[in-house]
Amino acid sequence: MFAFRSGLQKYNVEHNFEVKSIIHYYAQWIKEGKLQVNSDWNKDLQIKFTVQDPCQLVRKSFGDPVAEDLRFVVKSVVGDENFIDMVPNRSNNFCCGGGGGFLQAGYPEERHAYGKIKLNQILKTGATYAITPCHNCHAQIHDLSDHYKAGYHTVHLWTLIALSMGILGENEREYLGPDLAEVNLPE
């Protein structure tokens, strides 16, 4: 996203299309009533979620408005009371350590040390799930949980949207814990 967007600018690549994040559209589609998500499935379960603001998406690309879209989507899907924000957040968020090529740079020890701030932020929320709408964040935050035996799960946003709509198949639940393995399965 950032690489493409800033590459277009940096190298003056002429183009007739816009570069957008699907997070923006998720929010728009929910507001328009096209994407009928709801959080009823979590009313009794009360499973807690937090969300990582990807640096590439928020601070480096679209700023706080997309962070608001992200929160709107997450809250619509898991329920207001089940969303716990990290502090600081949005444009002031800490990088998780998955960016910049760190995952492939061959410095795992340093990468785990870098991620400690993020790990502690997540643990402080007490959430069972960290939602990571970026692949590098997903890989790093997942690895941090494994490495530090933190116990939280790391999920993509599309998984939860589909779960909340009752359209998430059983083979599409790789990153969900046992608590959500059977929740809202399609008939």
Added chain:
Amino acid sequence: MHKKNNINKLAVGSTVTVCREAARPKQLVRAASVKQEFLIISTKWVRMSKKKGTGLCSMAEEAIKLGENKSKFIDKVKEHLPDGGNLNLCLTCGACSSGCPATGLADMDPRKFLRMAALGMDEEIKKSPWPWLCTMCQRCIYVCPMKINIPQLVYYARQLTPREDRPKGILGSCDVALRSDTCSAMGATEEDFQFVVEDVLEEVQAEQPGWEDLQAPINKKGSYFYLNQNSREPVTEADEMIPLWKILHKVDADWTYGTKGWAAENYCMFLADDEAWEHITRVKAKAVEDLGCKVWLNTE
């Protein structure tokens, strides 16, 4: 803040003692209101530590040795950046370092890195692994009162290492992406991608009741959205694409994949290889243009 001595009036080689308050609450508590000596080199401030032989002290000595004639790495970086990236406006307040997760790794932090560059310690910078430990996340810019672009300094510092000696994982991923128009860092070809998408789609259509009409169009000209996909999905966890397709189906989105340029990742930027980064950008842009799509849609 330090007293407003007019630095230009001070003689090169002289020292001046000023008081300054700690701007970094955690790290500099002990330095609060302690008098510190500044050595004047040209018209730049250099903080001299009271303790001889510490990092900052040796930095200053190094700077003296290097002198002012040599063309410095930082000056070349400034030429690349609008307003020179503000790289000479540092107040040494330390806000960048106190909020940087890479502070302390490889005995470095963003302020120190900037100072070293400003002092022309190019060899030390070249030797340090730190440019690969900074994720270029830009938080330091966000909190910096002068909006100093340290991540761009880091980007160009990565180029101080010859291309073939840069981290193998990043180098390999960039090189693989350059091999095909898919731009996949995992080496998935146009045929691979099309096969996986069609295969997964057929399976869902056949096995999940109610999804017989699910679509995953490829190379559909004139679609509104050109959806890209991180290579991880088609290559290692294809089922992760299904929820996304279902969501797009529910909202009746007009979308397509393209066999060219579909891979979302770009390691050539992390490699700080401008030529390769530009190439990847152009291949992807052309793919969207050729299909006449209005929006390049990122899944993240």
